[in-house]
Amino acid sequence: MTERYLPPLEHGLTAAEVQARIKAGQQNEPLPPLTRSIKQIFRDNLLTLFNAINVLLGGLVLLTGSYKNLLFLFVVIMNTAIGIFQEIRAKRQVDKLTILSAAKNQVWRDGQLVALDQDELVQDDLLSVTRGDQLPIDGIVRATTALEVDESQITGEAEPVIKGNGDSLTSGSVIIGGHGVIQATAVGHGSFIKQLARQAKQNKRTSSQLLTIINRIIKILTFTIIPLGAALFISTLMRGQGQNRAILGTVAAMVGMIPEGLVLLTSVALAAGAFTLGRHKVLVRELPAIEALARVDVLCLDKTGTITSGQLKFERVEPWQNADLQQVTTRLAKLMSAINDDNETAQALQMALGKPAVTPTEVLPFSSSRKWSGASFDEQSFVIGAPEFIFETVPETLKQRIAVLAQDGYRVLVFAQTSALTTPKPTAPQALGLILITDELRPNAKATFGFFENQDVALKVISGDNPVTVASIAQRAGIHGVDQFIDMSQVGTQPDYDHLVAAYNVFGRVTPQQKAKLIQAYQRADHTVAMTGDGVNDLLALRQADCSIAMATGSEATKSLADFVLIDSNFDAMIQVLNEGRRVINNIERVAALYLIKTMYSVALTLIFIFMSHSYPFEPIQLTPISSLMVGIPTFFLALQPDYTRITGRFMKQVMEIAVPSAICVVGYILAIDLLGTEFQLTFAATSTLSVLLTGIISLNALLITARPLNRFKIGLVVLMATLFTLVFLFGGSIFSLVSLIDWQLAAVYLPLMISAYPVFVILQNGLGHRILSKIKWR
Known part of the structure; x- marks a missing residue:
C-alpha cells in the first residue's frame, strides 16, 4: 500500500500538482443541479x-x-x-439564484487561502473548515482545534463527534464546532457526496x-x-x-x-x-415546496437572523461581585482571541475588545449542543456561554440579576473561571462577569409578523437564548402570546412535548434535538409547520419541518437542506412566498x-x-x-x-x-x-x-x-x-x-x-x- 501524499499545512498543493490531478481525473464534481436540463x-x-x-x-x-x-x-x-x-x-431563474447562494470552500493553494467552488477541488487539497461548513469531499483531519462534526446524514446519530488528527471524515458531514484543516482523500465518483448531499431532504419530503x-x-x-x-x-x-x-x-x-x-x-x-419568487430573490429548491408553504399554519422562528438581523452589538461587561472590571475585560479579550470562533457573538466581542496575542494550551470552541466555549492560557482556564449550561445550579443572586437584564432585552452570557474544561459542563466554575449583548431588530419585523398573524399563521419562537430575552425581543417585534414562554433547559430529559406546544409560544434554551421534537409535536397536532433557520443548530428542525426556509448568510449545510433560500437574507420576502x-x-x-x-x-x-x-x-x-x-x-x-x-x-x-x-x-x-x-x-x-x-x-x-x-x-x-x-x-x-x-x-x-x-x-x-x-x- 503506497503512503499517502501529505501537502504542507498552510501551503497546500502547487498549481502544477493541481493540474496533474485534473489530468488524472482526480477532480471533484458539482452537486446535482436543482433543475432538469433543457x-x-x-x-x-x-x-x-x-x-x-x-x-x-x-x-x-x-x-x-x-x-x-x-x-x-x-x-x-x-x-x-x-x-x-x-x-x-423558471429553470434559468433558479439556476441563476443557485449560483448566488452557493458557498465557496476555503482551500490552501501555493501558500494562499483561496475560495473555490466545489467542482474546482482536487484530491489532496487542504480545506480550511469551520463551524457551519458541509464537507463536499471525503477526507482526513490534518489539523484541528476541537473539531466537532455532525455525521447524522451518514450514521443517523445526531450526537456530535469529536475529531482528532488523522481521523477520517465523510462527505455530507457538517462542522458544528471548532476549526480544522481537512485533506481531500476521495473526490468526484470516489466520494459519497452525490448520495448524501441531499439525503435528508429526499427522505423527508x-x-x-x-x-x-x-x-x-x-x-x-x-x-x-x-x-x-x-x-x-x-x-x-x-x-x-x-x-x-x-x-x-x-x-x-x-x-x-x-x-x-x-x-x-x-x-x-x-x-x-x-x-x-426568483425575481424577489427567493430561491425555490423544489416546486412542490411552494404548495407546502401555502398550506402552513404554524411558523417556527429562530430569533437570530429572523426576528433580529443577526447583527449583534457588545454593550458592556458587568463585573460580578468584587471582580476588577479592567482585569475581567483583559481576560475576556484573551479568551476570545484564544478560542478564535467565527460565530456572530465571537465576532461582536472581538470587534469591541480586539485580539490580543495569546498562546492557549487547550481550546474548546463553541458548539450548539454544549452552548459554551472555553480555553486554557496563562495556567488558568476560562469559559463563556449560557449560565444554565455552565453551572450545575446557577447561583440565586446571579440568576436574579440575569433575569433583570434579560427583561431589559439584553442577551446575557457568563464569563467564568473554571478548574478544568470538562464536558458537558466545566468543573467548578466561578463567575467573573456578565457580558451584555443586544440584538438588532429587523427593520420591517413588525409588519412582516403582523401579516402572518392576519393570515391565520401562528408564530412560535424557538431559540437557544434565554427565554426572557427572547420573549422581550419577540414582544418588540409585535408577536403575540410572548408572555407564554418556557426555559427548555429546565424541562428534564423526557418532557411532554404535546403539552409544551399547547401551552407555550416562546421556547428558550432549546437544544437542536429539542427543536426537532417541538416541531414533531406540532405536526402530531395536525399542523403544517414551517421552520426558519440559518445555523447548524437548526439542521434537525429544518429536516423535520414540512417546509424549511434558510437565509443566504447561513451555513452551507442549512442552505443545502432548505426548501427556500432567501438570497438577500431578507425575511420580509416570506410575505411574497x-x-x-x-x-x-x-x-x-x-x-x-x-x-x-x-x-x-x-x-x-x-x-x-x-x-x-x-x-x-x-x-x-x-x-x-x-x-x-x-x-x-x-x-x-x-x-x-x-x-x-x-x-x-x-x-x-x-x-x-x-x-x-x-x-x-x-x-x-x-x-x-x-x-x-x-x-x-x-x-x-x-x-x-x-x-x-x-x-x-x-x-x-x-x-x-x-x-x-x-x-x-x-x-x-x-x-x-x-x-x-x-x-x-x-x-x-x-x-x-x-x-x-x-x-x-x-x-x-x-x-x-x-x-x-x-x-x-x-x-x-x-x-x-x-x-x-x-x-x-x-x-
Missing part, C-alpha cells in the same frame, strides 16, 4: 402518454380526410410549448398533494380512455355507420376525456411561481373543476352512446370552442388572479361541487337533444350543433361560479368568452361544423332549452348535488 424538459413535456394518445388520434383523423378536425392537435402543441417555455424560464390528486385522476383515466374508445368505435361500426363517422366520434370522445390542460396548468403555475404559494394553489383548485367537467361528461356520454343507436354527439372540431373559450383561455387568466386566503385542503370536494352537477346537466341536455332530434327528424349536424350550444352555455355558468368572487376583470373575462362563443355560431359555422341557428324550426327546439339551462343548473348546483356531495368525505 433536454430533459423537452423530453418530459413531449414524451407523455396523453401526447402519444393525441398523436394516435390525429393519425386516425387523417384517415378520414377531415383535416379541420385536427385542430385539437394545435391546442395540444400550444399547451406543450407553453409548458416548456415556462419551465425553461413528500410530493405535492395537489399533483398527487391530479396524477391519481390521470392514472384512472389512463386505464379508462383506451377501452372506452375502442368499445365506442366497435359499437358505432356494428350499428352500420361509416368508418369515418366512427373514427370522428371516437376521437371526439377520447379528446374530451383527456384533461391535458389541467396537468399543464398545474406545472406552469408552479414554474411561474418559482420564477416570480406565502402569497405566491396560496395564489397558485387556490387558483388551481378553483379552475380544476372546469377541466374535469369535460372529462366527466365525455366519459358518461361515451358509456351511454356505446349502447345507443345514434352516433356520438360531437366531432373533434366542435369541442374546440368549448375547450378553449370556456376552459383553456379563461383558466389561464384566472390562475394569475390574486387569492391569498388560507388553503382549505378540500380540493376534491371543491372540484366535485362544481364539476358533478355541471356534467350531469350537460349529459341530461344532450340526451334531451338526442330525443328531440329523433322526434323532429333533425340531422346529425343540427343535433351536434345544439349539443355544442347547450354544453357551452352550461360551461359558461360553471365558469361564472368558478370566477367568484367577481370583480370587473372577471366579469369582463366571462362576457368576452360568451361573446366569442356567440361569434363562433354566427361566423364560424363552416370551420367548426356547426349549422346556422337562424332557423325558426330549429329555434323552437333550442330556445326553450337555453332558457331552462340556467335554472336547471342552479337547482343541481345548490340542491341535489350539493346535498349529496356534502355527505361525502373527500380526501
Whole structure:
C-alpha cells in the first residue's frame, strides 16, 4: 500500500500538482443541479402518454380526410410549448439564484487561502473548515482545534463527534464546532457526496398533494380512455355507420376525456411561481415546496437572523461581585482571541475588545449542543456561554440579576473561571462577569409578523437564548402570546412535548434535538409547520419541518437542506412566498373543476352512446370552442388572479361541487337533444350543433361560479368568452361544423332549452348535488 501524499499545512498543493490531478481525473464534481436540463424538459413535456394518445388520434383523423378536425392537435402543441417555455424560464431563474447562494470552500493553494467552488477541488487539497461548513469531499483531519462534526446524514446519530488528527471524515458531514484543516482523500465518483448531499431532504419530503390528486385522476383515466374508445368505435361500426363517422366520434370522445390542460396548468403555475419568487430573490429548491408553504399554519422562528438581523452589538461587561472590571475585560479579550470562533457573538466581542496575542494550551470552541466555549492560557482556564449550561445550579443572586437584564432585552452570557474544561459542563466554575449583548431588530419585523398573524399563521419562537430575552425581543417585534414562554433547559430529559406546544409560544434554551421534537409535536397536532433557520443548530428542525426556509448568510449545510433560500437574507420576502404559494394553489383548485367537467361528461356520454343507436354527439372540431373559450383561455387568466386566503385542503370536494352537477346537466341536455332530434327528424349536424350550444352555455355558468368572487376583470373575462362563443355560431359555422341557428324550426327546439339551462343548473348546483356531495368525505 503506497503512503499517502501529505501537502504542507498552510501551503497546500502547487498549481502544477493541481493540474496533474485534473489530468488524472482526480477532480471533484458539482452537486446535482436543482433543475432538469433543457433536454430533459423537452423530453418530459413531449414524451407523455396523453401526447402519444393525441398523436394516435390525429393519425386516425387523417384517415378520414377531415383535416379541420385536427385542430385539437394545435391546442395540444400550444399547451406543450407553453409548458416548456415556462419551465425553461423558471429553470434559468433558479439556476441563476443557485449560483448566488452557493458557498465557496476555503482551500490552501501555493501558500494562499483561496475560495473555490466545489467542482474546482482536487484530491489532496487542504480545506480550511469551520463551524457551519458541509464537507463536499471525503477526507482526513490534518489539523484541528476541537473539531466537532455532525455525521447524522451518514450514521443517523445526531450526537456530535469529536475529531482528532488523522481521523477520517465523510462527505455530507457538517462542522458544528471548532476549526480544522481537512485533506481531500476521495473526490468526484470516489466520494459519497452525490448520495448524501441531499439525503435528508429526499427522505423527508413528500410530493405535492395537489399533483398527487391530479396524477391519481390521470392514472384512472389512463386505464379508462383506451377501452372506452375502442368499445365506442366497435359499437358505432356494428350499428352500420361509416368508418369515418366512427373514427370522428371516437376521437371526439377520447379528446374530451383527456384533461391535458389541467396537468399543464398545474406545472406552469408552479414554474411561474418559482420564477416570480426568483425575481424577489427567493430561491425555490423544489416546486412542490411552494404548495407546502401555502398550506402552513404554524411558523417556527429562530430569533437570530429572523426576528433580529443577526447583527449583534457588545454593550458592556458587568463585573460580578468584587471582580476588577479592567482585569475581567483583559481576560475576556484573551479568551476570545484564544478560542478564535467565527460565530456572530465571537465576532461582536472581538470587534469591541480586539485580539490580543495569546498562546492557549487547550481550546474548546463553541458548539450548539454544549452552548459554551472555553480555553486554557496563562495556567488558568476560562469559559463563556449560557449560565444554565455552565453551572450545575446557577447561583440565586446571579440568576436574579440575569433575569433583570434579560427583561431589559439584553442577551446575557457568563464569563467564568473554571478548574478544568470538562464536558458537558466545566468543573467548578466561578463567575467573573456578565457580558451584555443586544440584538438588532429587523427593520420591517413588525409588519412582516403582523401579516402572518392576519393570515391565520401562528408564530412560535424557538431559540437557544434565554427565554426572557427572547420573549422581550419577540414582544418588540409585535408577536403575540410572548408572555407564554418556557426555559427548555429546565424541562428534564423526557418532557411532554404535546403539552409544551399547547401551552407555550416562546421556547428558550432549546437544544437542536429539542427543536426537532417541538416541531414533531406540532405536526402530531395536525399542523403544517414551517421552520426558519440559518445555523447548524437548526439542521434537525429544518429536516423535520414540512417546509424549511434558510437565509443566504447561513451555513452551507442549512442552505443545502432548505426548501427556500432567501438570497438577500431578507425575511420580509416570506410575505411574497406565502402569497405566491396560496395564489397558485387556490387558483388551481378553483379552475380544476372546469377541466374535469369535460372529462366527466365525455366519459358518461361515451358509456351511454356505446349502447345507443345514434352516433356520438360531437366531432373533434366542435369541442374546440368549448375547450378553449370556456376552459383553456379563461383558466389561464384566472390562475394569475390574486387569492391569498388560507388553503382549505378540500380540493376534491371543491372540484366535485362544481364539476358533478355541471356534467350531469350537460349529459341530461344532450340526451334531451338526442330525443328531440329523433322526434323532429333533425340531422346529425343540427343535433351536434345544439349539443355544442347547450354544453357551452352550461360551461359558461360553471365558469361564472368558478370566477367568484367577481370583480370587473372577471366579469369582463366571462362576457368576452360568451361573446366569442356567440361569434363562433354566427361566423364560424363552416370551420367548426356547426349549422346556422337562424332557423325558426330549429329555434323552437333550442330556445326553450337555453332558457331552462340556467335554472336547471342552479337547482343541481345548490340542491341535489350539493346535498349529496356534502355527505361525502373527500380526501
